[in-house]
Amino acid sequence: MQFKYPDLLWALFLLLVPLFIHLFQLRRFKKTPFTNVALLQKVKIESKKARNLKKWLLLCTRLLLFTAIIIAFAQPYFANKDAFKKRETVIYIDNSFSMQALKNGTSLLESAVQEVIKNSDKEKEFSLFTNTDTYKDVVLKEIQNNLLSLEYSSNQLNINEVLLKANTLFSNSKNSIKDIIVLSDFQQRTETTTIDTLKTTNVHFVKLSPDTFTNTSIDSVYISKTDATNIELSAKLSANNIAENTPVALYNNDTLIAKTSANFNGTKSALVYFTLPKNSVINGKIELVDAGLKYDNNFFFNINKREKIKVLTISNADNTFINRIFTEDEFVTTSTKLNQVNYSSINDQSLIVLNEINSIPESLKNALISFTNNGGSLGIIPSKDINISSYNSLLSNYFSTSITGLIQRENKVTSINFSHPLYQNVFQKRVTNFQYPTVNSYFKIKSTAPSLLSYQDNTPFLLGANGIYLFTSSLLKENSNFKGSPLIVPTLYNMGYNSFSIPKLYTILGTSSKIDIATSLDKDLILKIEKNGKEFIPLQQSFTTKTTLSFTNNPDKDGIYTIKKGDLKLGALSFNYNRKESNLTYINSNSIAKLKQNNSISQLFRDLENNQKVSELWKWFAIFALFFLVLEVLIQKYLK
Numbered sequence: 001m002q003f004k005y006p007d008l009l010w011a012l013f014l015l016l017v018p019l020f021i022h023l024f025q026l027r028r029f030k031k032t033p034f035t036n037v038a039l040l041q042k043v044k045i046e047s048k049k050a051r052n053l054k055k056w057l058l059l060c061t062r063l064l065l066f067t068a069i070i071i072a073f074a075q076p077y078f079a080n081k082d083a084f085k086k087r088e089t090v091i092y093i094d095n096s097f098s099m100q101a102l103k104n105g106t107s108l109l110e111s112a113v114q115e116v117i118k119n120s121d122k123e124k125e126f127s128l129f130t131n132t133d134t135y136k137d138v139v140l141k142e143i144q145n146n147l148l149s150l151e152y153s154s155n156q157l158n159i160n161e162v163l164l165k166a167n168t169l170f171s172n173s174k175n176s177i178k179d180i181i182v183l184s185d186f187q188q189r190t191e192t193t194t195i196d197t198l199k200t201t202n203v204h205f206v207k208l209s210p211d212t213f214t215n216t217s218i219d220s221v222y223i224s225k226t227d228a229t230n231i232e233l234s235a236k237l238s239a240n241n242i243a244e245n246t247p248v249a250l251y252n253n254d255t256l257i258a259k260t261s262a263n264f265n266g267t268k269s270a271l272v273y274f275t276l277p278k279n280s281v282i283n284g285k286i287e288l289v290d291a292g293l294k295y296d297n298n299f300f301f302n303i304n305k306r307e308k309i310k311v312l313t314i315s316n317a318d319n320t321f322i323n324r325i326f327t328e329d330e331f332v333t334t335s336t337k338l339n340q341v342n343y344s345s346i347n348d349q350s351l352i353v354l355n356e357i358n359s360i361p362e363s364l365k366n367a368l369i370s371f372t373n374n375g376g377s378l379g380i381i382p383s384k385d386i387n388i389s390s391y392n393s394l395l396s397n398y399f400s401t402s403i404t405g406l407i408q409r410e411n412k413v414t415s416i417n418f419s420h421p422l423y424q425n426v427f428q429k430r431v432t433n434f435q436y437p438t439v440n441s442y443f444k445i446k447s448t449a450p451s452l453l454s455y456q457d458n459t460p461f462l463l464g465a466n467g468i469y470l471f472t473s474s475l476l477k478e479n480s481n482f483k484g485s486p487l488i489v490p491t492l493y494n495m496g497y498n499s500f501s502i503p504k505l506y507t508i509l510g511t512s513s514k515i516d517i518a519t520s521l522d523k524d525l526i527l528k529i530e531k532n533g534k535e536f537i538p539l540q541q542s543f544t545t546k547t548t549l550s551f552t553n554n555p556d557k558d559g560i561y562t563i564k565k566g567d568l569k570l571g572a573l574s575f576n577y578n579r580k581e582s583n584l585t586y587i588n589s590n591s592i593a594k595l596k597q598n599n600s601i602s603q604l605f606r607d608l609e610n611n612q613k614v615s616e617l618w619k620w621f622a623i624f625a626l627f628f629l630v631l632e633v634l635i636q637k638y639l640k
Helices: 007-025 036-072 108-119 140-148 160-168 320-325 343-348 360-371 388-395 488-498 601-612 618-638
Strands: 076-078 085-093 125-129 132-136 177-184 203-206 215-227 231-237 246-252 257-264 269-277 280-290 300-304 309-315 333-334 351-357 377-382 404-408 411-416 442-446 452-454 459-465 468-471 513-518 529-531 533-537 539-542 547-549 559-565 568-576 595-600 614-616
Touching: 007 036, 036 618, 085 108, 085 160, 108 140, 108 601, 132 140, 132 404, 160 177, 160 203, 160 513, 203 601, 215 300, 231 246, 231 280, 246 269, 257 269, 280 568, 300 559, 300 568, 309 320, 309 488, 320 333, 320 488, 343 360, 351 488, 351 547, 360 377, 360 388, 377 388, 377 488, 388 404, 388 488, 442 459, 513 568, 529 547
Parallel strands: 085 125, 085 177, 177 203, 203 595, 309 333, 309 351, 351 377, 377 468
Antiparallel strands: 076 614, 125 132, 215 231, 231 269, 246 257, 246 280, 280 300, 404 442, 411 452, 452 459, 459 468, 513 547, 529 533, 529 559, 539 547, 559 568
16 A cells, blocks of 8 residues: 555654543542442442443544544555556557458457557547558547548558657657557568567557468469460469369459459469450459458459560661561561661660671761660670771760770670579579570670670670660671570560560559650650549659659559540559468467567556556545544443
């Protein structure tokens, strides 16, 4: 028992006053002679005993009366030793997609929100944050509607990030008690190797568990086959447990165009196939229904009208190998001799290839510099007998490149820069035992550009980046067998393909991507991205023949978005959530044993409330004082 005003307990020494009064008889008695006391002797003895009993009863009641009054004024109470300290509470509610899992027919997120609203002190100030929103120093009624309409987010914080962010919401006071309440399902991917707990903070974990741990998701979509009239679209599905067959539907906009079933055959993955007419515009959505998470049941993609990539080859040699690689279904290839170049058409191209030219005229050099400055790509295959100074005049504008001389000896191309963007997704694994191309002579180069292909002495055979590429050797048969190597097709094809970033079937939200739109912009025009009446302006760069759109943080919701230039619709882009939360595996409780774990939100709030609860006792002592006062009156009245 503790006292709010313990100094008042010194008044208990006043109890000595009635004690002295009762123990010492201060009155003087006068003896009166009486003729015969034999009759009164018995009465005297009996009266003395009654008087002594009454005296001791009055003494006890008065002592207890004054004791109760003094203790009541000292205001005694039962409470935790920190009950009167200021308490700060920060609540984290995980609103990631994994919280869509159901518990008793309600999602984990909805259940957590309802429990917080139900058990929180309506007038107490606290802070709350989710993966997307932060509310500092608020009371429940201020944010209740926001919590009830809380949306799921693809952003999922790990445990360390939660604790560090929560700490920023506390005050700098060292005397307050700080509590962090973490409400989450603690999916496996939120775990960190080390958990940074805060010495001055109490961290309470409430692990929310769903009824079922089964989930099926659509992970990816790709074109698996193409023929003269049709394309075959494949969708890959996965399940975190052995799954049964699942119906899958394909929509074009809101129209159902195909339906099939994913045959898992007792495994955790399946493929479904759809046949679509070639060269048709599809704003597609693949949909399934399962009892698990909802966010991964839809997968959006779009097939736009494909723009052919324009390639111009300037050459005085044979261009047959180039024309075979840049086929008519994807490219518009034009070949011209050096003395017949139409300079007005240069800026209309996406890729220009200089093939076996001995010298680069000043007029062509200036046109190429302007072309590349406007976003065009350039590939250079030098002849064996080049005019080095004319080449260097052009190359000095790219990566400080210069040719220093010709080396007349055989060399082998032995290494590939697999991490270079030109070779991404080309090789399933790193190849080390391929048939090495050879050259009989090559140029020595100084440049800051990265190498794509290198000779056995680590000097570059092909170098470049950002749409500028330079071979250091002639590719004529007399000098090199590179034209017969398997490397020539992916190398030149990707030079052409990357010169114009054709929109892919879809983009994963949160990843950086660039897309080229075949349109130029006037001064006052910009491209906008629109969905359901909501627009945003992506980062964009306008060139002569195209506009490059860049996406990183926007948009933040999946779906099919329309590209608009004013009121004109130029095409569509599809965005999908990352499927990283589809696997319903959770952190082992033992890994977070060092932190306080609770089985339910309501029990945690009750425990915290009890820790702050103060049981005041002064009213009881006031009642005791009144009782002893009444008792004294009764003793005075009825005990003779």
